[in-house]
Amino acid sequence: MNVKSAEEYRNLILSHLAALEEEDRLGQQGQSVVTLDQQAVGRLSRMDAxxxxxxxxxxxxRRDAKKTALLQSLGRLDQGEFGYCEECGEDIAPKRLAFDPSVTRCISCARG
Incomplete structure (x- = not known):
């Protein structure tokens, strides 16, 4: 992999990580403790909450798992192992990496 494409993948991974961080920020409110005050909220509303x-x-x-996979991709990029299938060692298709830079297997190995 040349330096230009490695930098493009690094930027892509970092943009995915930034998007996940933004989702984390937005999702914090939904994880807050549900109040069980029967005077304030009905039973069905509490169940929905x-x-x-x-x-x-x-x-x-799901976001945490994806962040971990993306951080591992950055590590593989730094070690020069990014873009190679972890099973067969062949190149992973650039379109596959562009869609999801955290993939670690080529399409043939992913299919089994």
Whole structure:
């Protein structure tokens, strides 16, 4: 991989990380503690709030996993291992990396 494309991938990874950080910031309110005051909120409203909270927490876990994968991609980029399949060692298609720079396997190995 040449220096120009490595820098493009680095910028792409950093932009994905920045977008995830923004999603984290916006998702903090949805994870707040649900008040169980029966005078203020009805039973169904509390159930909806609990469900929304659970979905917000699940989304946070998904974002955390994606951030970890992107940070690992930065590490592979620094070590010169970015863009190569971890199973077969072949190049990963540039379009696949452009779509998701955290992928670690070529399409053939990903399909099994």
């Amino acid at each position: 609990l469900q929304s909270q659970a979905m917000a927490k699940a989304n946070q876990l």
